[in-house]
Amino acid sequence: MANVVNIKLRKSDERRLNARMEKANHYVGVGAREGLREFARKVINRSQPLVPVWTGAMKSTYYIRPPRVSKNRTTIDFGYDGTTRTNPRTGIPVSEYLMKQHEDLSLNHPRGGQAKFFEQPLVELQTEFLANMGNNIWKALGTLRNR
Numbered sequence: 001m002a003n004v005v006n007i008k009l010r011k012s013d014e015r016r017l018n019a020r021m022e023k024a025n026h027y028v029g030v031g032a033r034e035g036l037r038e039f040a041r042k043v044i045n046r047s048q049p050l051v052p053v054w055t056g057a058m059k060s061t062y063y064i065r066p067p068r069v070s071k072n073r074t075t076i077d078f079g080y081d082g083t084t085r086t087n088p089r090t091g092i093p094v095s096e097y098l099m100k101q102h103e104d105l106s107l108n109h110p111r112g113g114q115a116k117f118f119e120q121p122l123v124e125l126q127t128e129f130l131a132n133m134g135n136n137i138w139k140a141l142g143t144l145r146n147r
Contacts, residue, residue, distance in 0.1 A: 031140030033067040035133035040064045040078040046121035052113030057087045
């Protein structure tokens with residue numbers, strides 16, 4: 001014989017529950033956006049010492065855009081964008097050499113830095129990503145618990 005539990009909600013209780021669920025969903029989004037921003041900052045901060053340096057132009061092209069929310073997805077765009085800067089010594093747009101500097105493992109970097117300066121920290125920090133997201137969502141939901 002199966003055990004059956006019947007739960008009956010009054011309309012007023014159902015409305016309150018739905019309102020709390022909507023608030024919880026809002027705070028999950030708040031936590032997710034903060035988690036993405038925090039992760040992007042960590043990756044950029046860890047990558048900065050690894051960026052090859054000649055004039056510093058390439059290092060200065062990092063960006064972190066605000067998280068975007070669309071339907072049930074939250075995304076963030078961050079990285080290095082050479083289209084915004086020109087090398088002050090050569091006048092060459094950073095975009096013309098940024099990808100080669102990142103991908104070419106055979107290049108020598110006598111003033112410091114290395115290839116895969118963005119990819120390496122991204123891979124190293126990926127294990128922290130989910131824990132970081134969970135912590136930020138939990139913290140944001142704490143706002144709801146305290147109301």
